[in-house]
Amino acid sequence: MLVKCPHCGTRPVEEFTFNGDASVQRPASNDPKSMDQWFDYVYLRDNPKGRFDEYAHHSSGCRAWLVVTRDTQSHEIFNVVTARDYAKKRVAP
Amino acid sequence: MTGFRLDRGGLIDRTAPLDFIFDGKAFTGFAGDTLASALIANDVHLMGRSFKYHRPRGVISAGSSEPNALVELREGARKEANTRATMIELYDGLVARSQNRWPSLGFDIGALNSLASAMFVAGFYYKTFMWPKSFWEKIYEPIIRKAAGLGTASKEADPDKYEKAYAHCDFLVVGSGPTGLMAALTAARSGARVILADESAALGGSLLNENEEIGGMSGYAWAMAGIAELSAMPNVIVMPRTTIFGWYDGNIFGAVERVNDHVLEPSPYEPRQRYWRIMAKRAVMATGAEERPIVFGGNDVPGVMTAGALRTYANRYAAAAGKSVVVFTNNNSGYHTARDMKTHGVHVEVIIDSRKESAADSSGIPVIRGGAIVNVRGGKRVSGVELADHRMVPCDAVAMSGGWSPIVNLMCHRGAKPKWDERIASFVPPDVGGGFVAAGSAAGRMLLSECLADGARAGTLKGKTPSIPKCRDEAFAVTPLWWVKESTGKAFVDYQNDSTAKDLPLAAQEGYRDIELAKRYTTAGMATDQGKLGNVNAIAILAEATGRSMDQVGTTTFRPYYTPVSFGALAGPFVGRHFQPVRKTPLHDWADELGAVFVETGLWMRSSWFPQEGEDWLSSASREVLATRQRVGLCDVSTLGKIDVQGKDAAEFLNRLYCNTFSTLDVGKARYGLMLREDGIVFDDGTTSRLAPDHFLMTTTTANAARVMSHMEFCHQAHWPELDVQYVSVTEQWAQMAIAGPKARATLQKIVDKVTLDDTGFPYLVAKEISILGGMTARLFRISFSGEHAYELAVPADYGNLVARAIMQAGEEFGIAPYGIEALSIMRIEKGHVAGGELNGTTTAADLGLGKMMSSKKDYIGRMMAAREGLTDKNRQCVVGIRPFDVADKIRSGSHILKKDDAPSMAADQGYVSSVAWSPMLNMWLGLALLSNGRERHGEVVKIFDGVRNIHMFGVICDPMHYDRENKKLHA
Numbered sequence A: 001m002l003v004k005c006p007h008c009g010t011r012p013v014e015e016f017t018f019n020g021d022a023s024v025q026r027p028a029s030n031d032p033k034s035m036d037q038w039f040d041y042v043y044l045r046d047n048p049k050g051r052f053d054e055y056a057h058h059s060s061g062c063r064a065w066l067v068v069t070r071d072t073q074s075h076e077i078f079n080v081v082t083a084r085d086y087a088k089k090r091v092a093p
Numbered sequence B: 001m002t003g004f005r006l007d008r009g010g011l012i013d014r015t016a017p018l019d020f021i022f023d024g025k026a027f028t029g030f031a032g033d034t035l036a037s038a039l040i041a042n043d044v045h046l047m048g049r050s051f052k053y054h055r056p057r058g059v060i061s062a063g064s065s066e067p068n069a070l071v072e073l074r075e076g077a078r079k080e081a082n083t084r085a086t087m088i089e090l091y092d093g094l095v096a097r098s099q100n101r102w103p104s105l106g107f108d109i110g111a112l113n114s115l116a117s118a119m120f121v122a123g124f125y126y127k128t129f130m131w132p133k134s135f136w137e138k139i140y141e142p143i144i145r146k147a148a149g150l151g152t153a154s155k156e157a158d159p160d161k162y163e164k165a166y167a168h169c170d171f172l173v174v175g176s177g178p179t180g181l182m183a184a185l186t187a188a189r190s191g192a193r194v195i196l197a198d199e200s201a202a203l204g205g206s207l208l209n210e211n212e213e214i215g216g217m218s219g220y221a222w223a224m225a226g227i228a229e230l231s232a233m234p235n236v237i238v239m240p241r242t243t244i245f246g247w248y249d250g251n252i253f254g255a256v257e258r259v260n261d262h263v264l265e266p267s268p269y270e271p272r273q274r275y276w277r278i279m280a281k282r283a284v285m286a287t288g289a290e291e292r293p294i295v296f297g298g299n300d301v302p303g304v305m306t307a308g309a310l311r312t313y314a315n316r317y318a319a320a321a322g323k324s325v326v327v328f329t330n331n332n333s334g335y336h337t338a339r340d341m342k343t344h345g346v347h348v349e350v351i352i353d354s355r356k357e358s359a360a361d362s363s364g365i366p367v368i369r370g371g372a373i374v375n376v377r378g379g380k381r382v383s384g385v386e387l388a389d390h391r392m393v394p395c396d397a398v399a400m401s402g403g404w405s406p407i408v409n410l411m412c413h414r415g416a417k418p419k420w421d422e423r424i425a426s427f428v429p430p431d432v433g434g435g436f437v438a439a440g441s442a443a444g445r446m447l448l449s450e451c452l453a454d455g456a457r458a459g460t461l462k463g464k465t466p467s468i469p470k471c472r473d474e475a476f477a478v479t480p481l482w483w484v485k486e487s488t489g490k491a492f493v494d495y496q497n498d499s500t501a502k503d504l505p506l507a508a509q510e511g512y513r514d515i516e517l518a519k520r521y522t523t524a525g526m527a528t529d530q531g532k533l534g535n536v537n538a539i540a541i542l543a544e545a546t547g548r549s550m551d552q553v554g555t556t557t558f559r560p561y562y563t564p565v566s567f568g569a570l571a572g573p574f575v576g577r578h579f580q581p582v583r584k585t586p587l588h589d590w591a592d593e594l595g596a597v598f599v600e601t602g603l604w605m606r607s608s609w610f611p612q613e614g615e616d617w618l619s620s621a622s623r624e625v626l627a628t629r630q631r632v633g634l635c636d637v638s639t640l641g642k643i644d645v646q647g648k649d650a651a652e653f654l655n656r657l658y659c660n661t662f663s664t665l666d667v668g669k670a671r672y673g674l675m676l677r678e679d680g681i682v683f684d685d686g687t688t689s690r691l692a693p694d695h696f697l698m699t700t701t702t703a704n705a706a707r708v709m710s711h712m713e714f715c716h717q718a719h720w721p722e723l724d725v726q727y728v729s730v731t732e733q734w735a736q737m738a739i740a741g742p743k744a745r746a747t748l749q750k751i752v753d754k755v756t757l758d759d760t761g762f763p764y765l766v767a768k769e770i771s772i773l774g775g776m777t778a779r780l781f782r783i784s785f786s787g788e789h790a791y792e793l794a795v796p797a798d799y800g801n802l803v804a805r806a807i808m809q810a811g812e813e814f815g816i817a818p819y820g821i822e823a824l825s826i827m828r829i830e831k832g833h834v835a836g837g838e839l840n841g842t843t844t845a846a847d848l849g850l851g852k853m854m855s856s857k858k859d860y861i862g863r864m865m866a867a868r869e870g871l872t873d874k875n876r877q878c879v880v881g882i883r884p885f886d887v888a889d890k891i892r893s894g895s896h897i898l899k900k901d902d903a904p905s906m907a908a909d910q911g912y913v914s915s916v917a918w919s920p921m922l923n924m925w926l927g928l929a930l931l932s933n934g935r936e937r938h939g940e941v942v943k944i945f946d947g948v949r950n951i952h953m954f955g956v957i958c959d960p961m962h963y964d965r966e967n968k969k970l971h972a
Ligand SMILES: [Zn+2]
Pocket: A005, A006, A007, A008, A009, A058, A061, A062, A063, A064
């Protein structure tokens, strides 16, 4: 499998460390009333068939955290962005 | 014909005779031979014994699908088991040995199994294991173990080298027969970067084996011209002896190139094999088709082989498998063999065609239509065949053809299943999209012209498909015949596993109707050949037995590797010292000079203790502790992770990473920090110093250094990209040493420039950049892990050894001693400092007695989850000190703690001992433990239970700080 890092170009998948679903977002609140959100964030993960955004660390490369959009069935990769851009975009709306 | 070598023809070099030894006997072959063809030319057909019944076996095929002729190739450290005689290129001095026979190939005790074959029916593993246990263990298993099994591995280290390599191309062509060559030529001529790989030593595929005509020349001449053209092109890599063994995500192919398997010994500068990963934009599977055996009685007697193999041995290797041949076929391919053999002057007795009608050209050879062989006569060599109509035909070789199966394996490696094609009575490859296409006979095209056209189409990456050269086609027609039910002898479906035709209906009858279950129950399709020859026959027989169609039964799962891959190729160069790197600290040489014993922790080599004459580790470590606590000691702590953090938001970043606060830390000061995971459990600890308002230096534990770095990168980039902060690991840039003990200050004072190390100029927890030894940059931290008045000094890594030696010199007058991580560990346990045994991924800050560090004024990783009920329960196990009640007793790490009067069992478990040490200061074994509600239990007498050694003793719970509880020495 090959992953196209926005910084380093197309690199073998062995250079990357994957870290699960990127669509979940760390809650902003420390209010005890937000505990349910925190439980969901820390423990609940979907296991979708098909398109999936997941964190990948270019740990043997530029060390950027990326979000790789992949088909979990065919392993086709549709898109790779930096986690930084992904996070900024997510905050916007 | 002299012997069994034909006088003319073949691609062997009769001017280059090669001597070789098989089973201790000397033979001669020619360059261009395989071991199998050379043996056949020497009239040796018995090449092995079968796995279960130990039946005599000869070659069935002329290629990589060979299930029978498995031999141990080479001797000593280079011995390789289960190599296929059909794929071994002959070289001068080759030594091979047949396998699976005892005591000799000709006389084999295990053949008695054949007489007891009732016990080896389908499911025999399952059934025999159900026998009375004593019966099995004492009688059957030892005998079967002795007699069964394939070849044996060499127990010596492999003396050869292996490599790994990567390749990228526009177009990968798998197979170099007519289809592959046409595809490669078409793509290469259009300028594409092409890789052409073939598992054989010589490129050309079937064109090497058959008498074809292409473009007005022989198929062989056409192939050679094409290969010459490709080899001369700069955009083409031609890879013979290279098996593409698997297809993976992203159109990546795995391959093994046998660089030096065909020579006596590899050159010292070349690998034996090279493991390739080929990234292909597009690829074509031009792997051809495999001829199927027919399942009939005695179809395994040496001398019975596929019709294609028989003519390949004659056409390509000029080796006649017999002097009188019988052909048994259900398709036109058998006729092809009969005609070729006749051309070579080999007598063909008769063609037995299972079909009632056929238009194939028999070239005047007698044909029995609608016939079948029910048994083959002969033990170690064919002597004749018995037909269904009770006729007996004498012969010494049988060519069989049950039809042709496209070699679909690669295309099915990612889960797609092949489809049944009634027209050619075979499974054909699935459509897996444009990146990887099948072409030629691998796609079920049975005519040469179709193969060439298919290859040209597949190789057209841009523009128009070129026209193909004219060629001669041979019509193909097949009427399935899977199993001659009238067979009187054993009819084998899977040769390597000795599965017979009767095993499959039996499996179905016993409920194993699913092909995957039937495979495991009968073992058909397992072992080194993975059923390349037998699987389709097995599926057909199972389909018939269960009244289903071929598609309904389907195939078993195709997985890499297509053929066996050696461990050497998989390991590549990463063996022995190259398996993983060794990390040496910047103080390694200094420690080595002083006789340090090093211990591996992760990749690091750490100085563990510094023994003097006659000391064991404990006496050495104890002496080092005493020297440090009474005078001064020097310890290498360079392995601690060091991360330089800078930027406007550096303090804010640390506030969010650690449970305690760093924004309030003064410049020039150090502070202990505790980092949690998001689930509230402690992750790591270490001291962080503020070197400037926007500049911090973090330290991490040795074990977590890399993990903490990744965690910081994640938190910053994924959670808080708005923070203006930069950080980089500087672990390798700095040598760091601890100088501890009452004379630490006096020792250091001698090497620092200008600074006065008193409590006003350099009090506890000060961290400053200074210079030492007349101008060398250094960082000095007054921090202590040992509990002594202590410092940590960091200097640029390259100066580490020099500075350590200078400190030793400076401390000589005070009696300085080097100490290792054993002494370090003893001192931290004496002081009750937590480390790996307590920071074990299950403990909270409160469990460690550090609950007060958790700030309530800010958000940080782990804050919310740490407040969960279960993590704040007062009965949680928390850190306590523990000592033996009788100071002569030894506590062991891992022992469990029970209430004093409880019986020694795990039923009433209260916690466990996490760290122990022999304390030279207190003269006893003592430790730290995790104990339920432990802080309330100081002073309690408990039972310490070591279930592993089954011993128990009494102990006393106490404060974790065993030594110098007032910290007088720290501030001295
Ligand atoms: Zn990168």
